[in-house]
Amino acid sequence: MPQVEPIIEDEEFQKAIPPIGAEDDPELDRPLESIAEFERRQAAKERQEGEDAAVPVAGGTPVPALADGDTAEAIGDAPISDSELAAPLPPLDSFNVEPVQFAESEPDRDDVKIRYKVEVNGLVVADESTDIDLADLFHDLSALYDGDGEAANGAMIRARLSADAELMQRILASEGYYDAVVDTRIDRSGRERGDPLKAVVDVTPGVRYKFSEITIKADPTVPPRLIDDNFPLKVGEPIVAERVQGAEAAIALKLPQEGYPFAKVEQRDILLDGATGEGAYTLPVEIGPRARFGGFETTGDLAFDAEHVAVLSRFERGDLYDSRMVDDLRQAMVASGLFSTVAVEPQRTGESAGDDTEYVTMMVTQQAGPPRTLAASAGYGTGEGIRLEGSWMHRNLFPPEGALIVRGVAGTQEQGLGVTFRRSNAGRRDKTFELVAEATRSDYNAFEALTGRVGVRWSYDSTPLWQKRWTYAYGAELIATSEDDYDFTRGARNRDFYTIFGLTGQIGMDRTDSLLDPTKGFRITALVQPEGSMRGHFSPYARVRLDASGYYPVTDNIVLAGRVRVGSIMGAARERLAPSRRFYAGGGGSVRGFGYQQLGPKDPNLDPIGGRSLNEAAVEARYRFGNFGVVGFVDAGQVYRGSTPTFSDMRFGAGIGARYYTNFGPMRIDVATPINRQPGEARISVYVSIGQAF
CATH class of the missing domain: 3.10.20.310 (membrane protein fhac)
Structure with a gap:
């Protein structure tokens, strides 16, 4: 082994080591003293330090020692006597006070990025x-x-x-x-x-894993391939989390739609093989018993009983369970406006329904909400003026769903008050019974009228929840009205009193995609009103009207819409008809660009007198972007003295409108002008309302 030179010599190292033996420090060999002796020695030491705490300075005045044993420094170069300490302070105004100069702060660096x-x-x-x-x-x-x-x-x-x-x-x-x-x-x-x-x-990224095996552990279903046919994952496709979750959700959704209300999708298992880049997928599914609808039970703070719940349902006892029908029932109850919360859930009964199925009871948990509603609306139209309408409604004053509605109208040209009793879902879902009593005052260029009306009406209507292909309505009404009309033989306006009894029948067909804002499809509505008027003697007649509209989506944002209207009054001369029962055209819901009721025959004062037939048409191009929209339109129409519309002397109006789309339908503002404007016609007409023009 090679010789290694030492870093320092041994003699130098030994000298650097401090002495630790008893021969070097006798204190190391001394026996330990007792605690009492130690405390006495410490006390004596503290007394000695106290005596040395004052240190003399020049002049013989002691200066107290500081806490750490250092002495306090004398103030000034000369000693200070007691008399100087006792002297009064000089007045403040004798001081020469100079403002303190502060150094500039370091610039703020918060904006450094x-x-x-x-x-x-x-x-x-x-x-x-x-x-x-x-x-x-x-x-x-x-x-x-x-x-x-x-x-x-x-x-x-x-x-x-x-x-x-x-x-x-x-x-x-x-x-x-x-x-x-x-x-x-x-x-x-x-x-x-x-x-x-x-x-x-x-x-x-590395290797993308794929399904090598897909196993669904479930009992047999009816039909046998119910799960397999509705499970979109396939062997060999990549393991994508979104598709896996969507496939499992599809099964959880489909089984309750096909008679399995208690089906549950359990926790999946995917076993990955890093060597092959494959995964074996296993999904347990508990399908539960196959079931059919049984009866209804209800609990909670009730707005109505289980019998009326059955009226709202669109399924019968014995129908195969379908969760879509359950959702529809829950939505119908919510749409009634009578609940703050409502839940509909199946409960097992164990009662056999045959065919390896059992009945389930639908448990409806209700929590009734506030039944009263205040509502208001406003609109404006050239010729109609400002119209304000308000209502108070108690939706369940006469259970089930018997509403009392008080309605008032305050406008520049119409005022009125009415009371309505309405029974919704009367014996059948979406069938409505109404009993109406109202009094109105109307003051238009065509006529001025004081009218009282009572009416009864049954209807089967479309709703936003359930849009019907076919709708209908029928009813009767009794009208007593005092109205003025222009008498051409006398050359002046006369006031007459009319008593009118009429029947109403209406049928509609709807093939559109939306009740409030359609973008495709068509609608047709036919109205027939046989009436009789008492003015000296009885005059029977019939009012007939046909409305049709169609909608075509040009692009995702542009819709072409069109409508036509044809009407006729047969069986009585115009003079035998109360002015309010004649046909008029013009205005926001008719032919835009003209004032309300301004088209058709006129008296020598250029006031409209109405007619016995009419025709109208309109075309709109609707462009929507987000919650806003722009509409360009052309309207046409005319009113005729005879009972048959001749489609001659048509008047046209054109304009542009703005739309703001809300969850209850679009709000609209339309501005229009008449084409080939005649003397006395307004150059610009403005219409503000809720909903599309048609």
């Missing part, structure tokens, strides 16, 4: 089955991108990089890349040139 840009490498990947680009998803969720290229310091950039690395791992795993490697770094190479830092995310 580090600029950076994001670079993602390797995120676009491809295999033989599919190409994916997840850059947009990463961009939407990234903390780096959310920072808009600025950070307070480098630590913040590193924190965002770390968060985005975890995000990238989750995104790739959701697409089947379970072995992905994500590295992050900060590239400062461009700092010398003043370029931003680079926050770099390097991605190595």
Whole structure:
């Protein structure tokens, strides 16, 4: 072994070691003293230190010692006598006070930012089955991108990089890349040139795992392939989390629709094989008993009983259970407006319904809500003026669903008050019974009227919840009205009293895609009103009207809409008809560009007198962007003295409108002008209302 030179000599090392033996320090060999002796020695030492606490200074005046044993420094160069200490302080005004000059504070550096840009490498990947680009998803969720290229310091950039690395791992795993490697770094190479830092995310996706086996553990169903036919995952496709969750949701949704109300999808298991890049998927499903609808029970704070619940349902006892019908029943109860909360759930009964099924009872849990409602609306139309309408309603004053409605109208040209009793879902879902009594005063250019009316009506109507293909209505009404009319033989307006009894029948067909804002399809409605008028003697006649409208989507945002209306009054001369029962045209719901009721025959004062027939048409181009829309339109129409519309002398109006779409329908403002304007006609007409024009 080679000789190693020592760092220091032994003699020098021994001298550097402190003495530790008894021969060097006799105190090490002394026996330990008792605690009492130690305390006495410490007390004596403290007394000695107290005597030495005052230190004399020049002049013989002692200066107290400081707590750490140092003496206090004398103030000034000369000693201070007791008389000087006792002397009064000089007055404040004798001091020469100079303002204190503060140093400028260090500039605020809160606005200092580090600029950076994001670079993602390797995120676009491809295999033989599919190409994916997840850059947009990463961009939407990234903390780096959310920072808009600025950070307070480098630590913040590193924190965002770390968060985005975890995000990238989750995104790739959701697409089947379970072995992905994500590295992050900060590239400062461009700092010398003043370029931003680079926050770099390097991605190595690795192998995309695929299904090697799909096993669904479930009892046999009816039909036998109910689960398989509605489960979209296939062997060989990538393991994508969104598709897996969607497939499981499809089963959980489909089974209750096909008679299995208690089906449950259990926790999945996916066994991954890193060597092959495959996964074996297993899904347990508990299907439960197959069931049919039985009876109803209800509990809670009731708005109505189980018998009326059965009226709202669209299924009968013995029908195969279908969760869509249950959802429809719950929505119908919510639509009644009588509940703050309502739930509909199946309960097992154990009662056999045959065919290996059992009856389930529908348990309806109710929590009645406030039954009263105040509502108001407003509108304006050229010729109609301002119209304000308000109502008070108690929706369940006469259970079940017997409402009392008090309605008032206050407008520049119409005022009225009415009371309505309405029974909704009267013996059948969406069938309504109404009993109405109202009094109105109308003051238009065509006529001035004081009218009282009572009426009864049964109807089967479409609702936003259940839009019907076929609807109908029928009823009767009794009208007593005092109205003025122009007498051409006398050349003046006369007031007459009319008593009118009439029947109403209406049928409609609807093939549109929406009740409130249709974009495709068509509607047709026919109205027939046989009436008799008493004015000296009885005059029977019939009012007939046909309305049709159609809608065609040109693009996703543009809809072409059109409508036509034809009407006729047969059986009585115009002079025998009360002015309010004649046909008129013009206004926001008729031919825009003209004042309310301004088309058709006129008296010498150019006031409309109405007619016995009419025809109208309209075309609209509706463009919607978000919650707003723009409408261009052309309307046409005319009213005729005879009972048959001749489609001659048509008047046209054109304009543009704005729409604001709400959850209860669009609000609209239309501005129109008449084409080939005649003397006395307004140049511009404005209409404000709720809902599309048609």
